[in-house]
Amino acid sequence: MKNHMLVLISVAVALAPVIALASTGPTVFGYAQVTGSEQFGTGGAEIPLAFNGEPIPGANYYADGIIVGMHRIRLGFKGEAVPGVNIFFQYKWDGAWTSSGIGADFGSSGVQDAYFNLRIFPEVQMQVGKFVVPIGFERQELGNKLLFIQRSMNQSLDANRSVGIMFHGTNVMDSDVYYKIGVFDNYSSDPHNAFNGVGVALPTGSGQTTVGGILSNGSGHYILAGMLGYTASFLNVELSVARADANQAYPYFAQSIDAWNVGAKGDLEGLEYMAEYSHVSSYQGIEGLGAQDWYVALAANLHQMTLTPDWLDIEPTLRIERFQWTGTNDLGSGLNNYTIGVNYSVDPNNPYAARVQLNYVVPTGASRYREDYTMFRAGASTYNPVPDNAYIYNTAVLQMQVAF
Template sequence: MKKTLITAALGLALPTVAMADDPDKQQPVLFGYMQIAGSQQFGTGGPEGMVFSGNRIRLGVKGQAVRGVDYFFHYKWDRLWQSSILNSTYNNGQGFALPGANAGVQDAYLDIHLHPYLSAQAGKFRIPLGLERVQYSGSGLPFIQRSMTQSLGGNRSIGVMLHSPNLYKTKAYYAVGIFDNHSVDAGSAFNSYNVALPVGGGQTQVGGVMSNGSGRYLFSAMVGYRPSSMFNVALSGARADAAQLYTLNGVRVPAAKNVSAWTIGVDGNIHGLKYLAEYAAVSSYGGIEGLGATDWYVAGLANLHEMHLTPDWLDLEPAIRFEQFQVGSNAGLAAVSKAARVTSMAGLVNGATLDNLTLGVNYYWNPKNPNAAKVQLNYVIPSRSSAWRAAGRNIAPGNGYVYNTMVVQFQTAF
């Protein structure tokens, strides 16, 4: 295995094929965006009111280092309910805690163009799993929050990926990669609680270099076909070695050998009518043998300006999305239901289902650059949510927590 890794490293270090400099990449490009949100939840039974937050604040730089080598660096300051030196939890001494800012390196990678239809990407970035998760940036989301498929995806990890956006001009694309055996960012099916450690028992750290791996890896791949802006389809999958959990809160459960996930999604824009649909499934959810989880959603948007129904100054886009998240045990594991307070999993009651209907409208200041300045208004209507709201029974999946909530978000980007 070490010989294989050394060979791969030498291959990445070899000079790339001769390519002309891209004038658009020769100078570093500074980019970023800011999203400020206000939200109001209804029917909580306690004090209610509007609360403001910084949802996503990003700053990055990208460009061409030398001929055939691009770079991308992206930093985040998310969830700015308030500032915190530790970027974790602030407590006022009276038992009342609020989360602090979530800051850190979001992406950092280089992209080596080995061939017109083959590039090698190395660093921290999104693993190729999930159409919405991979192909929609935070500034270009049609809804304020991503779908709940994020809990069944892989988010970001550190590794190497081979890819091409248009293989031999066929409109087909692919990406395949090998990564450290976990998601660097939490809130996914491959977080550090569910999968085996990527480091070995003799691990030492030399500066920022890790010296001994465990021989466990996360593998992920995506293939897709995009003949035009009207239609795009992507199929993706991933697997990682599971953590050998034998007890959850003192309850013995069978541990899985690996965690696997797959998704299929479609999207497109037909003269202003936009659609997006995706299905995601995970087996051995949480590293537990026989426990499965699924999510599916369908979304539609109608850009009235693109449909020539409104003037330039009124670029409105009504939007609707229906989504269903479910956790169930194929093996009928009663033990899973007993282990009720494990925070590493989204949903522990066998067969629990959460439906979310999101109604929204987007307003763009400039139709020619819609994401530069926009306002999004979303209202999330849940159903069958009682099992998820009961304290100690279920932990809501990622982006599934905004029950009966009205959210307005202001965005600027450059």
């Protein structure tokens, strides 16, 4: 299996330059998000302490104020190379709140997605490259069309992106059923999720692992993931699962990481609704450390409801979320986040081309979460004991987006 996967990925890389030069040409797309935010109630347990439990000398822990930066920048191309073969490439630049000097490395950049899709027939298509692993509803089905500035904490429990091969299809036998099933490198290429960490088995093996940029030997460990869903005129529901091998080199690491997710989304005459539940066992390969998340979200597009003039596209939003974790040491608590927001689109006919979003995140029961979240507090493990993706509290965020 390992050799077959390496061959398929090598074929994808080899074909990419040929596909990019196809006569049909790609479509260029991109967007940028400028975000200003301020957090209230700073000076919490997230501040790293020295191992003696004392604050690091000279640090101004209790200052606060507004900060402005580039939340997400994307630039890519997509299109049909030849009939039946599509390409997709996207470059990212995240957290670019400063470009030089102190803190310049706080941002991250790199290839976000790079894959081609072979359409054998509508019910059977093959996708090869780097892309989102098919587990988790929000990241899979919403893409970049987000109701809120920050995704839910649910994204901590999926696998985000990895390199692999996936078979998928839509409207199978005219039944409105869709599916995705694939095998991927064992390690998520994006951090802060259940399939990335010291307890996850690496995808590369022993001996010679690379030759001139070509991967030559794997570890025999993979992520297996699949999704089954159904779409109707006003509802989209899915069930997805994933499993990866954990790092079995130490006794306190688990044998495997298991995750499953169920989600639903729909809209009816301007009212958009969404709900999701995720569960993971052995988070980041650590034995006994588990987490669960659920949320419900609502958005009321007043323009689609004909409650505002044609030129005014306003959409109030609300998300109620509960994240909890169980496992090692003193863990066994949760965090409730309530996100209140409003979205404004300049052009109702093209709502994501120019958009302004305002969110305020209100937490309850956050004190235990904030304590366990701290990575380097005195006496703590050097591993982050709870997932931290999309963890945010007492924060007002204003974001402006332009896209083409």
